[in-house]
Amino acid sequence: MNKVVIVGGGISGLAAAHQLLTNGYDVSVLEASSTIGGKISTVEIAGVPIDGGPDAFLVREPEMRELCTSLGIAEKLVAPISRSAKIWVDGSMQALPKSQFLGIPLDFDELSSLNLISPEGIAIAQNDLTAKDNAQDEDETVGSLIRRRLGDEVMEKLVGPLLGGINAGDPDTLSLKSGVPYLASAASLDASLVRSIQKFIRASDRNPETPVFLTHPEGLGKVVDALGKELKEKIILNERIQSVHAKDKKWILEGQKGSYEADSVILTTPSYMSSSIIETTNAKIANLLSSIKYASMAFALFAFPSREVRPFDGSGFLVAKSEGLLMTACSWSSSKWEHLNDQEATFVRVSAGRADDDRVFNLDDDELTSALLEELTRIVDIQATPIESQVIRWPRSFPQYEVGHSDKVNQIQKLLRDEAPGIFVAGAAFNGLGLSACIRDGKVNAQRAESYLGALN
Numbered sequence: 001m002n003k004v005v006i007v008g009g010g011i012s013g014l015a016a017a018h019q020l021l022t023n024g025y026d027v028s029v030l031e032a033s034s035t036i037g038g039k040i041s042t043v044e045i046a047g048v049p050i051d052g053g054p055d056a057f058l059v060r061e062p063e064m065r066e067l068c069t070s071l072g073i074a075e076k077l078v079a080p081i082s083r084s085a086k087i088w089v090d091g092s093m094q095a096l097p098k099s100q101f102l103g104i105p106l107d108f109d110e111l112s113s114l115n116l117i118s119p120e121g122i123a124i125a126q127n128d129l130t131a132k133d134n135a136q137d138e139d140e141t142v143g144s145l146i147r148r149r150l151g152d153e154v155m156e157k158l159v160g161p162l163l164g165g166i167n168a169g170d171p172d173t174l175s176l177k178s179g180v181p182y183l184a185s186a187a188s189l190d191a192s193l194v195r196s197i198q199k200f201i202r203a204s205d206r207n208p209e210t211p212v213f214l215t216h217p218e219g220l221g222k223v224v225d226a227l228g229k230e231l232k233e234k235i236i237l238n239e240r241i242q243s244v245h246a247k248d249k250k251w252i253l254e255g256q257k258g259s260y261e262a263d264s265v266i267l268t269t270p271s272y273m274s275s276s277i278i279e280t281t282n283a284k285i286a287n288l289l290s291s292i293k294y295a296s297m298a299f300a301l302f303a304f305p306s307r308e309v310r311p312f313d314g315s316g317f318l319v320a321k322s323e324g325l326l327m328t329a330c331s332w333s334s335s336k337w338e339h340l341n342d343q344e345a346t347f348v349r350v351s352a353g354r355a356d357d358d359r360v361f362n363l364d365d366d367e368l369t370s371a372l373l374e375e376l377t378r379i380v381d382i383q384a385t386p387i388e389s390q391v392i393r394w395p396r397s398f399p400q401y402e403v404g405h406s407d408k409v410n411q412i413q414k415l416l417r418d419e420a421p422g423i424f425v426a427g428a429a430f431n432g433l434g435l436s437a438c439i440r441d442g443k444v445n446a447q448r449a450e451s452y453l454g455a456l457n
Contacts, residue, residue, distance in 0.1 A: 002457070003261065007274075008032075010040075010427065010438070014224070031236065035237070036224055040054065046345045049218050050219065053299070053392070057213065057215070080315055080337060082314055085315050085316055085317060086314050087158070088317055094114060104193065104197060105158065108122060128193050146193075156321070163180065168351075175405045239255045242254050263422065270294065270397070271290065282419050284419070296397065298368065300391050301390045304382065304384045305344070306344055309384050313335075314332065315332060325375050326368070352368070361393070427442070
């Protein structure tokens, strides 16, 4: 039986292992830490499971829901009870437009009724409806698209905070084609960005009552737990792989605990870690992998006594970069999720850190907690002392898809095929940051490993 070794026990590696095991392959997952799951991390705060990484997944991408179905836990998935979000900008809390697409306003009358964009900024944005087509022939940044069609103010007060809250990135360096392909598709139907998106939405014929997000009421860690049970005998924890080299038509992985022989290898670690593993085998591939940039961020999870905290009208709020705060977004979990709504505690998740702002990593946990509590006091007037809090840090965990990213990924894939056949790379660094995208990339590379092994046999 062919042996496949997967390096990295995040959701991409686990999804790849699950598919390979289902299809009858001998598989091992080598994870450097003491737990599997990667950025899926459910912790207990005030006796309640709270996610310290992603807390939901997009419904329009099917892979995560399909995985939950195959694991027998899909029937427990729940949708948010509040969809409305706000933004802290210009020193005040403002409602986001209800008619918007990734922060792009689609109804200028509604936008004019909000105290969010200046009359001058709205006039500039409205020019999109009549301005000539100035589309770029090649890949451009998200910031370039928004600024040339809708102006700087829409970019900095709407689109920038929303996208920055998703991937801790800078839309002015984020590739439109690779970083937000959903927007790239929506922007391709008309010279006007707004009309193009409106056409895209009509063509998609999506039921507005369909949930945008789903989660597990006991945390997304339940998905990892279910995968762990299926793969229990196949996972080796606390094993950091240092290198891989070829020997007698096999791949040999050298770890801290020992050596592992494989017919095929899937590296699902962050690209800079995969770079160090493959460096002695192929420096060109290693250099390309290490050139993918990453951003760092942290979550601070709070449980406040509900009797001392005013309810928040919405699922949370974004924070504009121009405010200069550590906080980039706040998810008011007790308003967002019904299973957290009927508690003696009010649960709040605060995110901090972005691509060009590492201040949070110059503070220890107590200092960061204190600073974010001060910002919460300023923004939403929380005076209560938390019942419990916890900081979860994600250093170098959010890949940044710059212009040319897809070409770089294609080059990596070609070099692997030509110069290191049998080695594959998967994960958030390549073809999407979301949970479903990571699962999809893991499964695609599992299929590539199967095809490679099939050709050998």
